Amino acid sequence: xxxxxxxxxxxxxxxxxxxxxxxxxxxxxxxxxxxxxxxxxxxxxxxxxxxxxxxxxxxxxxxxxxxxxxxxxxxxxxxxxxxxxxxxxxxxxxxxxxxxxxxxxxxxxxxxxxxxxxxxxxxxxxxxxxxxxxxxxxxxxxxxxxxxxxxxxxxxxxxxxxxxxxxxxxxxxxxxxxxxxxxxxxxxxxxxxxxxxxxxxxxxxxxxxxxxxxxxxxxxxxxxxxxxxxxxxxxxxxxxxxxxxxxxxxxxxxxxxxxxxxxxxxxxxxxxxxxxxxxxxxxxxxxxxxxxxxxxxxxxxxxxxxxxxxxxxxxxxxxxxxxxxxxxxx
Amino acid sequence: xxxxxxxxxxxxxxxxxxxxxxxxxxxxxxxxxxxxxxxxxxxxxxxxxxxxxxxxxxxxxxxxxxxxxxxxxxxxxxxxxxxxxxxxxxxxxxxxxxxxxxxxxxxxxxxxxxxxxxxxxxxxxxxxxxxxxxxxxxxxxxxxxxx
Amino acid sequence: xxxxxxxxxxxxxxxxxxxxxxxxxxxxxxxxxxxxxxxxxxxxxxxxxxxxxxxxxxxxxxxxxxxxxxxxxxxxxxxxxxxxxxxxxxxxxxxxxxxxxxxxxxxxxxxxxxxxxxxxxxxxxxxxxxxxxxxxxxxxxxxxxxxxxxxxxxxxxxxxxxxxxxxxxxxxxxxxxxxxxxxxxxxxxxxxxxxxxxxxxxxxxxxxxxxxxxxxxxxxxxxxxxxxxxxxxxxxxxxxxxxxxxxxxxxxxxxxxxxxxxxxxxxxxxxxxxxxxxxxxxxxxxxxxxxxxxxxxxxxxxxxxxxxxxxxxxxxxxxxxxxxxxxxxxxxxxxxxxxxxxxxxxxxxxxxxxxxxxxxxxxxxxxxxxxxxxxxxxxxxxxxxxxxxxxxxxxxxxxxxxxxxxxxxxxxxxxxxxxxxxxxxxxxxxxxxxxxxxxxxxxxxxxxxxxxxxxxxxxxxxxxxxxxxxxxxxxxxxxxxxxxxxxxxxxxxxxxxxxxxxxx
Numbered sequence: 001x002x003x004x005x006x007x008x009x010x011x012x013x014x015x016x017x018x019x020x021x022x023x024x025x026x027x028x029x030x031x032x033x034x035x036x037x038x039x040x041x042x043x044x045x046x047x048x049x050x051x052x053x054x055x056x057x058x059x060x061x062x063x064x065x066x067x068x069x070x071x072x073x074x075x076x077x078x079x080x081x082x083x084x085x086x087x088x089x090x091x092x093x094x095x096x097x098x099x100x101x102x103x104x105x106x107x108x109x110x111x112x113x114x115x116x117x118x119x120x121x122x123x124x125x126x127x128x129x130x131x132x133x134x135x136x137x138x139x140x141x142x143x144x145x146x147x148x149x150x151x152x153x154x155x156x157x158x159x160x161x162x163x164x165x166x167x168x169x170x171x172x173x174x175x176x177x178x179x180x181x182x183x184x185x186x187x188x189x190x191x192x193x194x195x196x197x198x199x200x201x202x203x204x205x206x207x208x209x210x211x212x213x214x215x216x217x218x219x220x221x222x223x224x225x226x227x228x229x230x231x232x233x234x235x236x237x238x239x240x241x242x243x244x245x246x247x248x249x250x251x252x253x254x255x256x257x258x259x260x261x262x263x264x265x266x267x268x269x270x271x272x273x274x275x276x277x278x279x280x281x282x283x284x285x286x287x288x289x290x291x292x293x294x295x296x297x298x299x300x301x302x303x304x305x306x307x308x309x310x311x312x313x314x315x316x317x318x319x320x321x322x323x324x325x326x327x328x329x330x
Numbered sequence: 331x332x333x334x335x336x337x338x339x340x341x342x343x344x345x346x347x348x349x350x351x352x353x354x355x356x357x358x359x360x361x362x363x364x365x366x367x368x369x370x371x372x373x374x375x376x377x378x379x380x381x382x383x384x385x386x387x388x389x390x391x392x393x394x395x396x397x398x399x400x401x402x403x404x405x406x407x408x409x410x411x412x413x414x415x416x417x418x419x420x421x422x423x424x425x426x427x428x429x430x431x432x433x434x435x436x437x438x439x440x441x442x443x444x445x446x447x448x449x450x451x452x453x454x455x456x457x458x459x460x461x462x463x464x465x466x467x468x469x470x471x472x473x474x475x476x477x
Numbered sequence: 478x479x480x481x482x483x484x485x486x487x488x489x490x491x492x493x494x495x496x497x498x499x500x501x502x503x504x505x506x507x508x509x510x511x512x513x514x515x516x517x518x519x520x521x522x523x524x525x526x527x528x529x530x531x532x533x534x535x536x537x538x539x540x541x542x543x544x545x546x547x548x549x550x551x552x553x554x555x556x557x558x559x560x561x562x563x564x565x566x567x568x569x570x571x572x573x574x575x576x577x578x579x580x581x582x583x584x585x586x587x588x589x590x591x592x593x594x595x596x597x598x599x600x601x602x603x604x605x606x607x608x609x610x611x612x613x614x615x616x617x618x619x620x621x622x623x624x625x626x627x628x629x630x631x632x633x634x635x636x637x638x639x640x641x642x643x644x645x646x647x648x649x650x651x652x653x654x655x656x657x658x659x660x661x662x663x664x665x666x667x668x669x670x671x672x673x674x675x676x677x678x679x680x681x682x683x684x685x686x687x688x689x690x691x692x693x694x695x696x697x698x699x700x701x702x703x704x705x706x707x708x709x710x711x712x713x714x715x716x717x718x719x720x721x722x723x724x725x726x727x728x729x730x731x732x733x734x735x736x737x738x739x740x741x742x743x744x745x746x747x748x749x750x751x752x753x754x755x756x757x758x759x760x761x762x763x764x765x766x767x768x769x770x771x772x773x774x775x776x777x778x779x780x781x782x783x784x785x786x787x788x789x790x791x792x793x794x795x796x797x798x799x800x801x802x803x804x805x806x807x808x809x810x811x812x813x814x815x816x817x818x819x820x821x822x823x824x825x826x827x828x829x830x831x832x833x834x835x836x837x838x839x840x841x842x843x844x845x846x847x848x849x850x851x852x853x854x855x856x857x858x859x860x861x862x863x864x865x866x867x868x869x870x871x872x873x874x875x876x877x878x879x880x881x882x883x884x885x886x887x888x889x890x891x892x893x894x895x896x897x898x899x900x901x902x903x904x905x906x907x908x909x910x911x912x913x914x915x916x917x918x919x920x921x922x923x924x925x926x927x928x929x930x931x932x933x934x935x936x937x938x939x940x941x942x943x944x945x946x947x948x949x950x951x952x953x954x955x956x957x958x959x960x961x962x963x964x965x966x967x968x969x970x971x972x973x974x975x976x977x978x979x980x981x
Contacts, residue, residue, distance in 0.1 A: 043526075071884075071885055074675045189664055194801045203617075218821060223798060
C-alpha cells in the first residue's frame with residue numbers, strides 16, 4: 001500500500017499544480033474533469049444493465065462524463081478497497097450494492113478486520129432495487145406459497161433449494177424465508193443465477209429465490225412458477241402474485257439495491273452535488289424508460305435515505321449471517 | 331540424481347504440502363463432503379505417484395543442475411525483467427513500462443543494435459497503445475504522467 | 478415447411494446492407510480477439526456493447542453473436558503457430574497443431590481448422606434452427622449427477638491423453654486438479670491454499686495458468702536452446718492440405734460437429750470439453766493412436782470443428798429458455814437486456830423475426846469467417862519468418878497484457894510468471910502440460926458437481942446411477958476404467974524400464 005500512497009501523493013501534487021496553472025485565484029466548480037466509477041464486476045456483468053444508462057444520462061446533470069473502470073475480483077473486495085482508499089475529492093466513485101454489504105459483514109463475522117467497511121463510504125444514491133421472488137419448477141405440485149410451507153414443514157430436511165451461490169442475495173432470501181418459519185431445507189449452491197435457474201427448471205431442486213428480473217420470463221413461459229414476491233408491495237409486471245407479507249410472513253423482504261457511493265471524507269458540497277445529479281438522473285424519463293425496457297421498476301433512494309436503508313440492511317444481514325455461521329457456514 | 335528422481339521429489343514435496351494444508355480444512359460428513367476432501371485425496375494421490383516414480387526412476391539421464399537451472403543467464407534475465415515489468419506496471423504506467431521492457435529485451439537479450447532496439451520498442455509500444463487503449467478501450471494503468 | 482419460409486424471411490432481413498456489415502464487423506472483431514491470447518469472446522463482446530447502443534436490437538445481436546462464434550475461429554491460430562492457446566477450447570489443438578507447425582505443415586493445420594470450423598459451425602446452426610425447444614428441455618435434464626457422470630468419463634479419457642508415461646500423466650492430472658481447488662470453495666466458502674492473498678480468493682484464472690505454462694514456458698525453453706530459431710519459409714503449395722490429409726480429416730470433422738453440438742448444450746466448460754472429447758475419440762478410433770501428439774491432422778480437425786459446433790449448442794438454452802450457460806452468452810444476454818429485449822422461453826415465439834434473422838446471419842457469418850480466414854493463413858504463417866529475437870519480446874508482452882485485461886489485476890501477472898517458470902521446469906523434466914491445464918479446468922467441475930449431487934440427494938449415492946443418463950455414462954466410465962487398468966497391467970508386465978526414456 002506504500003506504493004499506492006506515493007502514487008496518490010504524486011497524483012495529488014500534480015493536481016494541485018494543474019489547479020494553479022489553470023485557475024489562478026478563483027476556485028473552479030467541482031466536476032472539472034471526468035469522474036471515475038469503479039465497477040466491482042467484469043465488463044458485461046449485470047451491473048452494466050443499470051450503470052450504463054446512468055453514466056449516459058448523469059453527464060447531462062454533472063457536465064462531465066462518468067467513466068466506468070472495472071475492478072473485479074475477491075467477491076468485489078478489490079473494488080471496495082480501491083473505492084474506500086481513493087482520494088475523497090468526488091472524482092472516484094464506486095458502485096455499491098447489497099453484495100458489498102454482505103461481503104463486508106461476512107468479513108467481520110468470520111473474525112477478520114475488513115480492509116474496507118460500510119463506514120468508509122458516504123452514500124450518494126440508489127439507481128434501482130431488485131426484489132427476489134420465490135419460485136418452484138413448473139411441474140411442482142405446489143400452486144401456492146401455503147402449500148409449499150405446509151409440505152416442507154411436514155417433511156423437515158427432505159426438500160432442497162438452489163441458489164446462485166453461497167451468501168448471494170438469492171441464498172439469503174431463501175434463508176430469510178426458512179428462518180422466519182423454522183423450516184429445515186438443504187441448500188445446493190450453483191455458480192451464478194443462470195446455472196441455478198437451469199437446475200430448478202430441470203427439477204434438480206425444489207424451490208429457489210431468484211431476482212424478479214430473471215425469473216419472470218421463465219414464469220411467463222411456463223418453465224417455473226413464482227409463488228411469492230419478497231417485496232413490500234406486489235410487482236407491476238406480475239400483479240397476481242402475492243407478497244410474502246400477504247401470505248402471512250412478516251419482515252422477510254429481500255432484494256438487492258445498486259447505487260453509487262463515495263469515499264467517506266468527501267466534502268459535503270461535492271457530495272451534495274453528486275447526490276443531486278444522481279437524483280435528477282433517476283428521475284429522468286430517458287433513464288426510467290431504459291430501466292423499464294429491461295423489466296425493472298425504478299425505486300430510487302436519495303443519499304440520506306440510502307444511509308438509513310444501508311444501516312438497516314447491514315444489521316439484518318449481519319444477524320442472518322451470524323445465525324448461519326453458528327450452523328457451521330464457513 | 332536422475333531427472334526423473336528430481337521430478338518425483340518435487341511431486342512428493344507438493345503432495346505433502348497440500349496434504350498438510352487440506353487436513354486443516356473441514357472434511358464434512360458423508361452426505362456433505364467438506365472442502366478438504368478433494369484436496370486431500372489429490373494430495374495423497376500425488377504423493378503416492380511421486381513415491382512410485384521415485385522407486386522406478388533409478389536409471390535414465392542424469393539431471394545437470396548447473397546447465398538446466400543456473401547457467402541460464404538469458405532465462406534468469408527474462409524472468410527478472412518480467413518481474414520488473416509486473417512491479418512497475420501499476421506504478422510507472424503502461425506506456426513507459428512497456429517501452430522500457432521491450433527495449434531491454436531487444437537490446438540486451440536479442441542483441442539488436444541500439445537504434446534498432448529503440449525504434450522497435452517505441453514502435454511496438456505506440457501500436458500497442460493505439461490498439462489496446464484506443465481501439466479495445468482497455469483500462470491499462472496510466473501512471474503518474476497519465477497516458 | 479414453416480421453418481423454410483421463416484428462414485427465407487430471415488435471410489431477407491439478414492442480407493440487408495446494414496446487417497451484413499454488422500455481421501462482418503462482429504466476425505472480424507471476433508476473429509481478432511480470438512487470435513489474441515487472453516482477450517477472449519467474453520471481453521470482446523463486453524467491449525463492443527457500447528458500440529451497439531446506436532443500432533437496432535437485431536443488428537446488435539447479429540454483431541455480438543458474430544463475435545462469439547468468430548472468436549472460436551481465431552482461437553486455434555496461436556495454438557498452432559506458437560503453442561499458446563488463444564482460448565481455453567484450443568488447449569487440445571496445441572498438441573498436434575504445434576507439432577504440425579514444427580514439421581512445416583502450419584498452413585495445412587490452419588487450413589483444416591478453418592474448414593472444420595466452418596462445417597462444424599454450419600451443422601450446429603442447423604441443429605439450433607430445428608431442435609432448439611426440444612434440446613433446451615434435454616439440457617435442463619442435466620443436473621449435477623448427470624454432469625458428474627459425464628465429467629468422470631472425460632477424466633478417464635484424459636488419463637489416456639498423454640504420450641509419455643502413464644504415471645507422469647496421472648501426476649500432471651492430480652496437480653492440475655489441485656491447482657483448480659485454489660481459492661474460495663464455492664459450496665462452503667472455505668478458503669483453500671490462499672494463504673491470505675486476496676488475489677487468490679477467486680482461484681487461479683485459466684488465462685494466467687495456461688498462458689504461463691504454454692506461452693511463457695515455451696519462450697523460456699526456446700530461448701535456452703538458441704536465440705536464433707530456424708527461420709522457416711513455407712511455399713504456397715505447402716499452405717494447403719494434401720488430398721490425403723483432407724481425406725483423413727473428413728471423419729473427425731463430421732464426428733466433431735455432432736459431438737460438439739451436443740456437448741455445447743451442457744452448462745460449464747462446454748467448449749473445452751467438446752474439443753477435448755473429440756480429440757480423445759479420434760485418438761481411440763485411429764489405427765495408430767501412438768502417432769497422436771506428433772502432428773496428426775485428425776488431432777486438429779476434430780477438436781477445432783467440435784469447439785465451433787459447441788457455439789451453436791451453447792446458444793440453445795439461451796435462445797429457448799433465456800438461461801445463459803456460459804459467461805460469454807451471459808454477456809450477450811446483458812447486452813440484449815440493455816437493448817430492452819428480454820430473452821426467455823417466449824423469446825422465439827414473441828420475436829420470430831429476430832430469431833430467424835439471427836439464424837440466417839449465423840449461416841452468413843460462418844461463410845464470411847471462412848472467406849476471411851483462408852487468405853489470412855498465408856499472413857499468419859509468414860509470422861513464423863519474423864526472427865525469434867524480435868518475436869519473443871512481443872509474445873511476452875501480449876501474454877502480459879492479455880492476462881492483465883482479464884481482471885485488471887497485477888497479481889494475475891505474478892501468477893502468469895510463476896506458472897511460466899513451472900512450465901519451463903516441467904518441460905525440462907519431460908512432463909506434458911496439456912493434461913495439467915485440462916485437469917485444471919475439469920477438476921473443479923468434477924468436485925462441484927459431485928458435492929452438489931450429494932447435497933441434493935441428501936447423501937444417497939443413487940443420484941449417480943438412477944437416471945438413464947447417469948447410468949449410461951457410469952457404464953461407459955466403468956468400461957474405460959477396466960480397459961485402462963488392463964492396459965497398464967499389460968504394459969507393466971512388458972517392462973518398467975521404459976519410463977525413464979519416454980517423452981520427446
